[in-house]
Amino acid sequence: MKKRILLVSAIVAATLTLSPVLTVASWFKPFYPHTRENQSLWPAISEHFALQTRENIENSQSLIDWYRKKPYYLKQLGQNAAPYLYYVYQQTLDRQMPAEVALLPMVESNYNPFAYSDRGATGLWQMMPGTGSGFGLDVNWWYDGRRDIVASTKAALDYLQYLYNYLGDWLLAIAAYDSGEGTVKRAIAHNKKLGKPTDFWSLHLPAETKTYIPKLIALSTLIKNQTDYQIAWPTIKNQPYLASVNMDAQIDINQAAELAGVTLEKIRELNPGFRRWATSPASAYIFLLPLNKIETFKNNLAKLPKDKLTTWLHHVVKPGESLSVIAAEHKTTIDIIKRVNGLKNSIIHPGESLLAPLAYKGKLNIKINRQHGKIAEDKMPGPQYVNHVIEHSDTLDQLAKLYGVTVNQIRYWNTLAYHDKLKIGEKLIIWLNHKPKNMDVLNYEVSAGDTLSQIATRFNTTTTLLKLANHLRNNFIRIHQHLNIPDYIRQIHTSNLIDNIKDKNYPIQMITYHVRPGDNLTIIANRLGISIKQLKDWNNLNTLKYLHPGQPLQLAKQ
Template structure:
């Protein structure tokens, strides 16, 4: 299936009525020309007319939007769009360049490039595109990259030469067939032009993104072809996350397709202590394509479907209603959508165009084989990843990158019951797995229950869940008796053997802070929130979340340790903290918390001998982080 060209923005300075008159006149000319030439539907030849993208509104800047339950509404249908010359464009092999209408030109791959009539195309301030380019340069997508992920980034393999492992009749490279199947038009629009400039001048960025996507791109392409969906959508994870499987946005969107929690659950992606389906490339790809198919059925336009994937269907529906009410066009380019969404679709259009024309731009993309870089192995019992890596003659980092949905040290007891392993190691792995008894696939510890212990405390001690402990010991309730013993499934290796598990990724992030600041660790009390703790230490909530590999809306639990990076003192040892007094605080309790004398607190804040402090008051405290860490330890 090919992308529609949709509508191009109208020339600057024309009124709506003048634009419509010009459009009708132009369509009439092309339709008459098509009739004379006896060509196919005008929809495949006429460039579009009109002017406006990953996620839950603007807050989840680049994640799939929350599923929308908006009632049915009158939307442009496909037949009407074809009648107006705005339908689907044929594949490159079906295009006859010499018969293209005026205003269109074939590119190197034989794909028509739509050009809007007239100069001065602008729908929004021209600075938006450049601003979005700058944001892409700094962020490589919507969500930040954790230090743990950076440290284990796979090396890039350039040169699009033959790949090992392909059979005699199999294609050896992913790129040739993929390029020939790309069908997305390059619309003559300032944001598209800006992103084309960005991509063609940032080859290293593209190489990093495609190297991360190397194992998965052939799989995603095959899934799109099964559904007869445009193969250009295989590039969407580059726009969403730069193919970073552990990407986590400020809007709580996760994975290469950037699903928010609610949308992920709506499309069947489980999220629990052991597993996050939003990061599982196989499960999330299936969910993303389901979502995009549903949106395309609703709007009869892939550009509007992409906009709804980014901003949410509710926002797109509202923008369409407003334009219908005012008699304006309802194509993507004409809608008043969030700023982020205005750059989202142009990014994908530009990326598709640049990938199609890498030879023209002198860009050399990483070598990617035509077959997926993994094999799926079915499991009948939980498996420790360190043990799995040994059986696959691989390492746990590789397994985590192929299975980024795994949060802990092993596969989830309640599924999915599969593991992706390197394609060339799969056969040996299956043989060794068959020789290993199910009970030997994790390590079992015999724990004696002490007086006062609870199941949740015991589960936390062994980095597992209450449900797993109950299942392993056939417990019907949470009641346990001191002196009894429990069998606990645990990891076979030390924590450092699982560098990309959720706890290790967070620990690595907490160790890496901004220059000129000193880290202190803060223990969360019952009822605390990120915003409240950020206010106590006079730091931004978004920064506090970033320092702890979290999103601002994430919930906390009592006893959790958070890294807070406070300004370093002039002597390099003391750091200044602005503390916000909470209900129940006393000067003595605050002094104990920060390991400073009470009289110093009074001096630093010009307080009387027996001061009264109230919730919301701000206190200045100078702390020595090293001594504070020892005190709290």
């Protein structure tokens, strides 16, 4: 049996446990079963590469040549990976995975935990919210588990292990991580039907996936043969860099940096999952620090009173509150609240989140700075979710149609077995697609007298979905404001939509359809339930005029 002392969430690191009153318990130096002293990490990780076959290398040669011409890019990749690679590599060894898997974040995110895609994936492993939920990652106002180094690595490796067990081949598993298990499975079935080989190189897969594997093979080849290829990777020692601290009380990020004697940037780098100025107040969590700073943090933390762990409060604006009321409640000034929250004026709305400083003897413990953009993501791009509260008439089929998802996705996100029944009052997580493929987008212009709830009713959706689709913090809308009503939340036939537009109760509406690739007048008219003549008349089109993707077409006008 391998000797391991206090490995927190499988992290190979020193561990410090804090009691509810923040007294320090024991601190242990851990045992590192895969470490060779005074050795560079690159040759150590190369020893456990398992995908370096001749066929794989030959099929990746063009990417090998491309990377060789980008020495500065490879240097940046190595520098980005330096704080995390040893830990990730250790996790692949513990699971007996090919060490190439530890290089996947180079392909996914350039080993940048703050990276995000326009589809909403984020973190080292670029996990989508739905995938993260299915593997137990939390995403909330305070914290995004997809960016947490420890939690996201566990989830990603769990997913990859599942894909390997399902597909039986590491190249196919890694390809499925990129494009989805269904895509790979369908490609395999297609080749089997034609009597063709079903290895990765023989499958018809998306172009992105066909370059995904060669990128990984190319990087591992240049690491294993860096002398032959004259590649100077940055030095990374084959020894632990990270240390974990078990915490069960909220702490200000700036305060943690001061206690550990490191920069705020270093704390952010090692704890990218925390989205705010402080850690989450609701639950216990793991805090990462450089291993050589644990003693300093431990000693300083023991001296700090519990009431000084945080210097900021999260205040949600209540109906009737003003900045002066909030300032008086927190014994601060209107000017400070405006500066901290980047407010240009004193207008606030119910439900809005504000930072309010805690004052100690009339002084602030840290400088007044607006939250860093990478952490304060009230407007973080990408998918968002709804906590749907089950009502009496709800069924999974109805919810799937309402939110434009599948029943299996809802089951997966909420770990529901097929025999599980919905319970009234129960909350279900529903992830909304940020940019669905081939999405019809309707653009609605707000008219006098409109309310968000009226518009939601008119288009057979909910105010929650409208707010998410338009990044609204509250229900306030203004005349002539344009609202997006995507097809994936619009659950009515367009013919009914046209009838609503013509309703005398709704004068002067503007509804816009954006042309999709492959559209022509006939296709659009059939899709919208209108005639070609109407479409041409509304938009001054003639038969010879070509349409182009993204072109706006007016569905009805006064």
